Amino acid sequence: MNLRPALAALLLAAGAASAQAVTIGAQLPHVTSQTLSLEASAPLQANLSSFLDLAKFNPTLGTLTSVLVELHGVFDSTVKMENKSSSGSTLGATVNGTLSLGLPTGGALLALASANTSFAAARYDGTTDYAGASGTIRMLTGSADSSSSFHAPADLALFTGTDNLHLAITGQGSASFSGASNRSTRVATTTGATVRVTYSYDLPVITTPTAAVPEPGTWALMAAGLGMVGLLASRRRSR
Amino acid sequence: MALAMNWPRSSRPAWPHHQEPSLGITVKTVAALALATLLAAPQAQAALMTPMALPSATQQSLAGASLPAADTDWTNTLQVQQFNSSLGTLNSVSITLSGRVHSEFSATNNTNGPAAFNNQLYGSLQGLLPGGSTLELLFEGADDRTLDGGASYAGVVVERDRSKQVTFTSGLSPFIGNGSFAIDLMALAWSTIDGPSDYDMDISTWSSASVDVVYDYTAATQNVPEPGALALVGLALAAVALTRRRAA
Numbered sequence: 081m082n083l084r085p086a087l088a089a090l091l092l093a094a095g096a097a098s099a100q101a102v103t104i105g106a107q108l109p110h111v112t113s114q115t116l117s118l119e120a121s122a123p124l125q126a127n128l129s130s131f132l133d134l135a136k137f138n139p140t141l142g143t144l145t146s147v148l149v150e151l152h153g154v155f156d157s158t159v160k161m162e163n164k165s166s167s168g169s170t171l172g173a174t175v176n177g178t179l180s181l182g183l184p185t186g187g188a189l190l191a192l193a194s195a196n197t198s199f200a201a202a203r204y205d206g207t208t209d210y211a212g213a214s215g216t217i218r219m220l221t222g223s224a225d226s227s228s229s230f231h232a233p234a235d236l237a238l239f240t241g242t243d244n245l246h247l248a249i250t251g252q253g254s255a256s257f258s259g260a261s262n263r264s265t266r267v268a269t270t271t272g273a274t275v276r277v278t279y280s281y282d283l284p285v286i287t288t289p290t291a292a293v294p295e296p297g298t299w300a301l302m303a304a305g306l307g308m309v310g311l312l313a314s315r316r317r318s319r
Numbered sequence: 320m321a322l323a324m325n326w327p328r329s330s331r332p333a334w335p336h337h338q339e340p341s342l343g344i345t346v347k348t349v350a351a352l353a354l355a356t357l358l359a360a361p362q363a364q365a366a367l368m369t370p371m372a373l374p375s376a377t378q379q380s381l382a383g384a385s386l387p388a389a390d391t392d393w394t395n396t397l398q399v400q401q402f403n404s405s406l407g408t409l410n411s412v413s414i415t416l417s418g419r420v421h422s423e424f425s426a427t428n429n430t431n432g433p434a435a436f437n438n439q440l441y442g443s444l445q446g447l448l449p450g451g452s453t454l455e456l457l458f459e460g461a462d463d464r465t466l467d468g469g470a471s472y473a474g475v476v477v478e479r480d481r482s483k484q485v486t487f488t489s490g491l492s493p494f495i496g497n498g499s500f501a502i503d504l505m506a507l508a509w510s511t512i513d514g515p516s517d518y519d520m521d522i523s524t525w526s527s528a529s530v531d532v533v534y535d536y537t538a539a540t541q542n543v544p545e546p547g548a549l550a551l552v553g554l555a556l557a558a559v560a561l562t563r564r565r566a567a
Contacts, residue, residue, distance in 0.1 A: 127431045167392040253516025260510035261524035269516035
């Protein structure tokens with residue numbers, strides 16, 4: 081008899097489909113996290129002191145859960161040294177760069193970078209040209225990264241809105257020289273920065289009436305299955 | 320150079336003209352002479368006291384040499400006159416090394432705001448003495464000031480003087496002779512500058528050095544004045560005796 085296996089298979093299929101539909105329905109209310117990163121840069125410049133504008137998190141995108149602010153600072157220094165002593169000397173130069181990014185929550189994010197060089201200078205060659213055996217010109221480059229993240233609702237509110245974050249960025253440097261006490265030294269420094277703000281947020285929750293939906297389908301499937309069984313039986317009987 | 324001592328000079332002028340009274344001398348003259356002698360005696364005695372009072376009394380002879388200012392770093396040698404052994408017996412040698420380090424700073428602040436400039440100066444002057452010992456002077460100075468953005472300064476001076484003494488009581492042979500002994504000198508100057516991210520800074524430094532030597536010795540000639548002093552007393556006594564005899 082063919083009827084029984086076919087019926088059993090149909091019932092099994094209908095049951096499986098039903099179970100699957102319920103499972104999918106249970107997952108739907110779960111939220112989805114997304115991130116959005118924005119970047120702004122200040123090019124290398126002397127006496128860096130300006131503002132970087134970055135869009136705040138638009139609340140229509142979802143619910144802001146955290147903000148990560150990353151600062152990447154760079155400095156380039158040109159260091160010139162000439163030993164004017166009557167004997168050779170090792171001349172040293174150190175440049176320190178401090179980049180400060182004002183945060184909307186108050187306070188500042190700092191990135192500290194340092195670079196140094198030394199030059200084994202011969203006795204003064206008679207010309208202050210920062211060249212030859214007694215003089216040199218060196219390029220010093222430094223970079224540093226720092227970051228800060230925010231989770232507290234009060235902090236997140238400061239990053240939320242439809243206007244811009246207006247973040248103050250300043251570069252401050254210091255340079256020091258050492259060596260025999262007859263010398264000429266020069267230093268010139270440019271500083272630049274890149275700021276990246278990453279917003280992590282949850283998408284708006286879409287609620288769906290999950291429990292009611294599968295049932296008509298299940299019953300319809302059952303009805304279709306029984307209908308098929310009935311059709312087969314009637315066809316067999318009519319033969 | 321040996322210091323000229325007091326006694327030969329002060330004892331000399333009182334006597335040359337009166338030392339040999341003529342035979343035809345008057346009583347008054349002799350009496351006056353005796354009086355003068357007695358009056359002069361304490362003075363002479365005082366003058367003679369230094370070399371004569373104690374047989375072990377010491378005297379000092381000075382020597383020295385110096386080097387003019389020269390840009391650091393430098394090395395040089397000072398020649399100092401030795402102690403002439405004909406003066407007496409050398410007891411000790413005191414050597415004083417004195418030095419000066421002088422730095423001048425000039426700077427321009429090339430940033431657009433005020434900035435602190437901190438200059439720190441270190442120097443040393445080292446003398447290598449006969450016998451291998453060293454005398455070292457260390458100098459340290461600082462100048463801290465703030466310059467407005469774009470402003471300059473020039474001729475800011477940091478200067479330091481130092482001296483140090485060492486005394487030798489043994490191993491004196493290198494200091495004795497008719498020539499000189501050598502002190503090898505080495506002058507170093509080192510500095511650090513702290514400033515903003517953009518500036519010009521020039522530093523020039525010189526240092527000078529001098530050496531003063533005191534030879535402390537026991538004079539070989541200390542018994543020479545005695546006959547003179549005795550003669551003086553004898554003369555005074557004779558003059559008194561003569562006066563009395565003539566008066567009697």
